[in-house]
Each structure stands twice: as C-alpha cells, then as structure tokens.
Amino acid sequence: xxxPATDTAAPGPVLAADGAPLKRSLRRALRxxxxxxxxxxxxxxxxxxxxxxxxxxxxxxxxxxxxIVSDTLPRTARAIRDYDPDSGQMPSDRVLAAFTYDLxxxxxxxxxxxxxxxxxxxxxxxxxxxxxxxxxxxxFGESYRxxxxxxxxxxxxxxTWVALMADPDWTATYRAWAAARDAAxxxxxxxxxxxxxxxxxxxxxxxxxxxxxxxxxxxxIVQLEDGDDPxxxxxxxxxxxxxxxxxxxxxxxxxxxxxxxxxxxxDAAHDAVEGFAPVDLSGLYLKADxxxxxxxxxxxxxxxxxxxxxxxxxxxxDLQLTADGxxxxxxxxxxYIMLFERxxxxxxxxxxxxxxxxxxxxxxxxxxxxxxxNLLMILVLLPFWTSLLVRTSAWKVLLQQQGxxxxxxxxxxxxxxxxxxxxxxxxTGTIIAMTHILLPFMILPLYSVMKTIPPSYLRAAKSLGAxxxxxxxxxxxxxxxxxxxxxxILVFILAIGYYITPELVGGTNGTFISNRIAYHIxxxxxxxxxxxxxxxxxxxxxxxxxxxxxxxxxxxVSLG
Numbered sequence: 001x002x003x004p005a006t007d008t009a010a011p012g013p014v015l016a017a018d019g020a021p022l023k024r025s026l027r028r029a030l031r032x033x034x035x036x037x038x039x040x041x042x043x044x045x046x047x048x049x050x051x052x053x054x055x056x057x058x059x060x061x062x063x064x065x066x067x068i069v070s071d072t073l074p075r076t077a078r079a080i081r082d083y084d085p086d087s088g089q090m091p092s093d094r095v096l097a098a099f100t101y102d103l104x105x106x107x108x109x110x111x112x113x114x115x116x117x118x119x120x121x122x123x124x125x126x127x128x129x130x131x132x133x134x135x136x137x138x139x140f141g142e143s144y145r146x147x148x149x150x151x152x153x154x155x156x157x158x159x160t161w162v163a164l165m166a167d168p169d170w171t172a173t174y175r176a177w178a179a180a181r182d183a184a185x186x187x188x189x190x191x192x193x194x195x196x197x198x199x200x201x202x203x204x205x206x207x208x209x210x211x212x213x214x215x216x217x218x219x220x221i222v223q224l225e226d227g228d229d230p231x232x233x234x235x236x237x238x239x240x241x242x243x244x245x246x247x248x249x250x251x252x253x254x255x256x257x258x259x260x261x262x263x264x265x266x267d268a269a270h271d272a273v274e275g276f277a278p279v280d281l282s283g284l285y286l287k288a289d290x291x292x293x294x295x296x297x298x299x300x301x302x303x304x305x306x307x308x309x310x311x312x313x314x315x316x317x318d319l320q321l322t323a324d325g326x327x328x329x330x331x332x333x334x335x336y337i338m339l340f341e342r343x344x345x346x347x348x349x350x351x352x353x354x355x356x357x358x359x360x361x362x363x364x365x366x367x368x369x370x371x372x373x374n375l376l377m378i379l380v381l382l383p384f385w386t387s388l389l390v391r392t393s394a395w396k397v398l399l400q401q402q403g404x405x406x407x408x409x410x411x412x413x414x415x416x417x418x419x420x421x422x423x424x425x426x427x428t429g430t431i432i433a434m435t436h437i438l439l440p441f442m443i444l445p446l447y448s449v450m451k452t453i454p455p456s457y458l459r460a461a462k463s464l465g466a467x468x469x470x471x472x473x474x475x476x477x478x479x480x481x482x483x484x485x486x487x488x489i490l491v492f493i494l495a496i497g498y499y500i501t502p503e504l505v506g507g508t509n510g511t512f513i514s515n516r517i518a519y520h521i522x523x524x525x526x527x528x529x530x531x532x533x534x535x536x537x538x539x540x541x542x543x544x545x546x547x548x549x550x551x552x553x554x555x556x557v558s559l560g
Contacts, residue, residue, distance in 0.1 A: 056538070063531035066309040069301065072115045073102040075213070077305035085299030085323035090292065096281040097245055100140050100238045101214045107134035108221050121526050122311060122320065123300040125291060133288040141241030143279045148240055151272045154265065155240075162231040164262050165215045170199035178229065195223060198230055207254050210242035247273045299323025312532035336533065339513040344540070346427060346434075346512070347495040353435040354442035354491045355484060362446035362483070367455070380443050388437065392501045395433040399423040399505065425507025433505050438494055442487035449483030485552055493541060513537060 016025040070077040075098035083091045090096070106112040116130030148155040162171065173196045184191035198219035205212040218239055219230035226233075247270045255266040285292040303321050304311060311321040318334040319326055328334070361380070365373045383391060398404045406420040415421060423429050453476060461471035499514045506512070513533060520530035548554065 059531045059534050061531075062527055063312050063535045064308045064310065065528065066304055066311070067307045068115055068118050069304050070307050072106050072111050073099065073301070073305070075099075076102050076301065080298065080302045080305060083298060083302055085295040085302070088295055090282045090285070090295075091298050093245075093281050095298075096285065097210065097241060100137060100241065100281065101210070101217070103130075103134060103137045104140070104236050104238045105217050105221060107137055108225060117525070119300055119304060121315070121524075121529065122304060123296055126297060126300065129289050129291055129297065133285065133292070136288050137238070138236050140281070140284050141237035141239070141244075141279075144244040144276065145237050145240040147272075147276045148243065148269060151269055152265075155269070156234065158234050159231050160265065161215060161235055161239075162219075164258075164265055165200060165204055165212060165219070166230075167199040167201045170196060174229075197223060201258075203257055207250060207257055208243065208246040211239065211246045214239045214242040241279075243269070244273055244276060296323070312528040313536070315529050316532040316536055336513070336516070339511075339516055340536070340540070342427075343496055343512045343514070343537075346431060346510075347492050349431050350434045350438060350495045351442075351488050351492045353431065354439050355488065357435065358439055358442035358446055358487065359480075359484070362443050362450055365443075365447050366450035366453075377447075380440055383437065383440060388500060391437060392433060392504045395429070395436070395501075395505055396424060399429050399432065424505055425510065427506070427510045430502045430506040430510035430512075433501050434495060434498060437501060438491045441490045441494060445486035445490065446480065446483040449486070450480055453479045485548075489545070489548070492544070496537065496541060 014022040016022045018025070076095065079095045079098040080091060083095055091099075103112060106115060112130045112134040113127070116127035119130075120127035145155070154160045177193065177195055180193065181191050181195075198216060200212050200216050215235055218233075218235050222228045222230050222233045247266070250270070255270055256263050258266070282292075291297065299322065303309075303323050309321065314321050314326060315329070316336050318329045318337050320329050365376055365380070368376065400406075401420045401422060401424075403423075405423065406415070409415045410417050410420065423432065457475050457479075458471045461475045462468070466474065496512070497514050498512060499518055502510055502512045503515050503518075506515075514537075517530045517533050517537075520526040520533070545554075
C-alpha cells in the first residue's frame with residue numbers, strides 16, 4: 001500500500017535557462033538594452049553638447065567674466081580697494097606705484113591697449129589714456145635710477161640686479177642652459193630645451209616686496225617676450241622706483257637679512273634714500289595726460305577690478321556700474337531697452353501676420369484634392385530652395401520708392417506718383433520681408449494638423465443645423481489650435497533672433513537687438529556686452545515659453 005505523493009522540492013528563486021536567477025537576468029538584459037540605446041544616441045548627444053550647450057554656457061560665462069583687469073593690473077586691483085573716488089583726488093602713491101609696475105609690464109606685453117579698450121566701454125576716454133601713458137610709463141622712475149647710480153655706479157649694471165634678486169640655484173641652472181645652447185649653436189645642432197624661468201632668491205620678497213615683484217616680472221618678460229638674458233638687460237626705470245619705496249620703508253637691520261653680499265650693495269643705498277629728491281607720481285601721470293586727474297577714471301578701474309562683474313548686464317538694460325554704485329546711462333546711450341521692446345513688438349507683429357496669411361492657405365491646402373494640394377505645396381516650399389540673402393535682396397528691389405510695388409500702386413491710382421510709400425529701411429519693410437520668409441514655418445504645422453481633422457465633423461455639425469461659420473468656429477477652429485500654437489512658437493522664436501533681413505531692409509528704425517549683438521561681436525569687440533544681450537534674449541524667450549505653457553499648455557502644441 002502506497003500513500004499520497006508529496007512535493008519535497010524546496011521553494012527558491014525562479015531560474016532562467018542559464019541557471020541564474022530570473023530577476024538578475026532581467027536586470028542584466030535591461031541594463032544592456034539601456035547601454036545600446038545610449039550608444040545609439042551618443043553621437044547626437046555629443047553633437048548637441050558641443051554645438052548647443054557648450055556655446056550657451058560660454059555665452060553665460062562671458063556675460064559676467066571680467067578677469068582682464070585683475071590679470072593685467074594685479075597689484076592695482078589689490079591696492080585700489082581702499083580708494084574713494086568721492087574724495088575727488090587721485091589715488092595714493094601706493095596705488096600709483098602699483099599701477100606703474102602693472103602698466104609698464106602690460107605695455108611691454110602689448111596688453112595695455114586691449115585693457116584700455118575694455119574699460120573704454122564703461123568710461124569714455126580711458127582707451128586713449130592707456131595708449132598714451134603706455135608709451136611713457138617706462139620712464140617713470142628715471143630720476144630714482146639716476147640718484148641710485150650717483151650713490152654707486154654698480155646700480156647701472158644688470159649683473160648687480162641678478163646677483164641681488166636671483167636665486168643662486170637659478171643662476172647656476174641658467175648659466176648651464178646658456179652654455180648648452182651656445183655649444184649646440186656652435187655645433188650646428190638643434191637646441192630645443194626651454195630656458196629656466198627666473199626665480200627670486202630666498203627672503204628677497206620679504207625684505208624688498210615691491211622691488212622683488214617688479215624685477216621678477218621684468219626678468220620673466222625679458223626671457224619670454226624678448227628671449228634675452230636678464231643679466232644683460234638693465235631693469236625698467238619703475239624697478240628703481242620700487243627699490244626707492246622699499247628702502248624708504250624698511251627698518252635698520254632689515255638689509256642684513258639678505259646676507260653680507262646683498263647688505264654691502266644695499267647699505268649705502270639704504271642710507272642715501274632719505275636724501276633723495278622725491279618724485280611726485282601723480283605729477284608724472286598728469287604730465288602724461290591731465291585726464292588722469294579725473295576720479296571717474298580711477299573709480300572705473302576700481303569698479304571693474306573684480307574677476308566677475310554685473311557691468312555687462314547693467315549696460316544691457318541701459319544702466320551702468322560706477323564707483324558710486326548703479327546709475328542710469330546718459331540719455332544718448334539708452335538704446336537697449338528700446339531695442340528689446342522693438343524686437344518683441346515686431347516679432348509679435350510678424351507672428352500675427354503669418355497667422356493671418358498662413359491659416360487660409362493651410363486650410364485651402366488641407367481641403368483640396370491631394371494632387372492639387374501637392375502642387376500648391378510646392379509653391380509653399382519654393383522659398384526654401386532659394387537663398388535667404390537672395391530673397392531679402394529681392395525685397396529691397398520690390399519695396400523701394402521706385403520699386404515694383406510702388407509702381408503698381410501708382411498705376412492702379414491708389415497712391416500718387418509724388419506720394420509713393422516708404423516701405424523700406426523702416427519697420428514696415430522688416431515686417432513685410434520677414435513675414436514672407438517665415439510664412440512657410442506657419443503653414444506647414446497648420447497644414448499637418450488640419451489634415452488630421454476629419455471632414456465628417458463639419459458635415460455632422462451642418463446636418464445638425466449649424467451654419468458654415470458656426471461649424472467652422474465651433475468645430476473646426478478649436479481642433480486647429482494646436483497647429484496655430486506650434487506655428488506661433490516656431491515663427492516667434494525664429495523672428496526674435498533674426499539678423500540678415502532686418503540688417504538689409506530695416507535701416508536704423510527696423511533693426512533688432514540681434515543686429516546690435518552682431519555689431520558688438522564683429523565691430524566693437526565687446527563680447528561681454530554681446531553675451532549679456534544674448535543671455536537676456538534667451539531669458540525672455542524662456543519666460544514667454546513658460547507663460548505660453550501656463551496660459552495655453554504646451555501639450556496643446558502639435559505638428560500633426
């Protein structure tokens with residue numbers, strides 16, 4: 001006798017065909033599927049990152065980046081923090097000395113004109129100040145050089161300065177490098193080893209801070225810019241100014257910290273500087289150009305010394321950053337708010353014109369027989385086969401006072417020959433030309449949506465007693481709204497950033513903010529302001545997009 005069969009198998013995870021748990025196999029398969037999908041879209045993702053995201057990020061960075069001042073005038077940027085432009089005076093000798101060391105180095109590197117151009121965007125006239133003074137600043141300190149040489153002629157010898165300032169190890173390394181270079185040159189062999197850059201000796205920067213900083217910059221510029229040996233070049237005159245200022249302020253015994261050899265050179269000079277005839281630094285700058293007495297110049301340098309600034313964004317909304325804070329631009333420079341308003345107004349006008357003209361055309365195309373509508377669709381697409389520049393140039397011919405449109409109006413008797421319409425070089429010309437150019441971008445989404453509306457809906461409405469207008473307005477039009485939304489977004493976003501057509505047919509009254517952005521990029525080279533204007537334009541588009549989503553709903557936008 002046998003009992004009932006019992007299932008003795010222990011409960012466990014469900015296994016896949018390969019014996020692994022089914023859940024783990026499913027997770028592995030899903031992960032592999034996601035990786036394949038990522039690999040497929042990776043080229044497009046990289047393309048979008050490089051050509052779209054990266055430029056926008058760079059634009060946002062440039063709209064606040066302001067490192068040119070602190071990079072070119074590092075000592076001045078630190079020293080001028082305590083300067084008060086409201087005092088009406090020029091900065092102290094400490095600031096002027098720092099500015100002298102920075103400006104002579106910038107002039108040697110040919111960077112002072114670029115810096116002057118940058119600051120000239122904020123305060124007119126600074127560019128010429130930097131250019132003019134840059135040619136003379138290497139003489140600032142000549143008087144001190146003469147007085148040091150009068151104390152001891154060795155101060156005229158470049159080797160004296162190297163012995164005082166350079167690290168002995170650097171000196172030995174540099175001599176070895178120079179010997180190897182000369183040997184290679186004599187042997188006619190190539191020599192590619194880069195020269196060792198100048199290194200200050202221990203303690204020099206602590207005892208003679210201004211001199212060490214100024215001389216180190218001089219030595220490196222001599223090496224890098226001129227390819228020369230610092231031991232063969234006499235220091236700039238401002239280095240003697242720095243030595244005078246250092247020796248005047250250090251206490252007795254400080255020179256001895258540099259060692260007996262340096263002490264022997266500096267002791268006599270240290271004792272003599274008290275009797276030197278001082279040089280009025282502010283007088284040197286006023287002699288170079290009297291506009292240095294303007295506190296606004298120094299206030300502008302102070303205001304734009306930080307690495308990042310809101311100045312570009314303030315300029316983009318007709319404000320300016322001054323030493324006293326934020327202020328309005330002079331009336332003759334307040335143009336950007338007006339340009340933003342004009343750009344928005346004209347973009348809305350172009351969008352509305354495209355809706356009024358494009359809706360009937362799309363309705364006609366969607367309700368004609370397929371063969372006929374395809375032929376007419378070619379006419380809609382025909383402008384895409386022609387260069388935008390050619391189309392815009394054609395409008396210049398059509399719209400001028402002696403052009404085709406005015407000739408037809410005169411021939412029809414609508415206007416007199418003496419009363420020809422002014423249709424170009426103004427907002428009218430821009431709206432007409434851009435409506436024609438952007439009209440296909442309204443027609444195509446409208447057509448694609450209208451083709452999906454069943455004709456039976458209108459017939460059903462009419463069979464229930466609705467008039468043609470009621471059937472259209474209550475049944476057909478609401479279903480075409482997604483196409484209107486898609487067309488409006490396309491046309492508005494394209495119009496707000498358009499450049500070529502407003503430039504050619506808009507004149508001075510029909511240009512957009514995009515034309516001003518192009519001017520700052522290609523002509524004035526004020527890339528920071530151009531980036532700020534572009535960032536604001538991007539922000540306006542995003543705000544309008546958000547408002548459209550809240551009011552209409554982005555889900556109601558359809559391309560068919």
